[in-house]
Amino acid sequence: GENVEQHPSTLSVQEGDSAVIKCTYSDSASNYFPWYKQELGKRPQLIIDIRSNVGEKKDQRIAVTLNKTAKHFSLHITETQPEDSAVYFCAARGQGGGADGLTFGKGTHLIIQP
Amino acid sequence: DAGITQSPRYKITETGRQVTLMCHQTWSHSYMFWYRQDLGHGLRLIYYSAAADITDKGEVPDGYVVSRSKTENFPLTLESATRSQTSVYFCASSESGRDQPQHFGDGTRLSIL
Numbered sequence: 001g002e003n004v005e006q007h008p009s010t011l012s013v014q015e016g017d018s019a020v021i022k023c024t025y026s027d028s029a030s031n032y033f034p035w036y037k038q039e040l041g042k043r044p045q046l047i048i049d050i051r052s053n054v055g056e057k058k059d060q061r062i063a064v065t066l067n068k069t070a071k072h073f074s075l076h077i078t079e080t081q082p083e084d085s086a087v088y089f090c091a092a093r094g095q096g097g098g099a100d101g102l103t104f105g106k107g108t109h110l111i112i113q114p
Numbered sequence: 115d116a117g118i119t120q121s122p123r124y125k126i127t128e129t130g131r132q133v134t135l136m137c138h139q140t141w142s143h144s145y146m147f148w149y150r151q152d153l154g155h156g157l158r159l160i161y162y163s164a165a166a167d168i169t170d171k172g173e174v175p176d177g178y179v180v181s182r183s184k185t186e187n188f189p190l191t192l193e194s195a196t197r198s199q200t201s202v203y204f205c206a207s208s209e210s211g212r213d214q215p216q217h218f219g220d221g222t223r224l225s226i227l
Contacts, residue, residue, distance in 0.1 A: 101159035
C-alpha cells in the first residue's frame, strides 16, 4: 500500500518568514495530494490540494508543488502569521488495492514565533 | 462544514463493552470514511464506504465493524472494546473517492478503561 513520509515533525519560524513542509510518497500511481491544517482539539481542515496532472498550485499565501518523478510534494506558506500555528498533514491517495481513502503523513507542528 | 456530524463527542467505556460511534452527513456524498488519530501515527484509515451497502477495509480494520444501510449514515462499532482502541475517531465524506476533497467531522474522543 501507499506510504507517506513527512518532514520536519516540528518547524519553528519567525512571523513573516516562509515555512516549507515536505512529503514523499511510495505509490507511483497516486494521483491526489491534499494538505490539512489541524488546530488543537479541532477537525482536520483542507487548505489546499493538488492533482497529479498539475505541478504547482497557489492560493494566496499557500502553495503546493508536486514532483511526480521524485514522488515528493511540498507545502509553502509565505508571510507567516500567528494564526498559521497548527499541525499540518500531507496525504496521498493511490489507485491500487481498491482503497479510496487517504494515507496521511505523521504531521508537522508549525510554530510561528512573534 | 456543519454538513457532517459525529456523536457522541466524548465517550468513556470499559474493556469488553460494545460501543457505536455515529456519523451523519447531509451533503449526499457517496463516499464516507472512518479514521483514527493517535499521537505518533497521524490519521489512519479504518473502513470506508463507496455507497450504501458497499464497505471496504482500510489500513487498521481489526476490531471494528461498519455498516451503511443509508447514504447519509455510517456508524462504526467496536464489538469488544480494548484499551488499544482508545483514540480520537474522525468521520469524513467526499463526493467520490477519487480526487475529490474529504471533509471531516468534529471527531469523537473515545477512552477505554
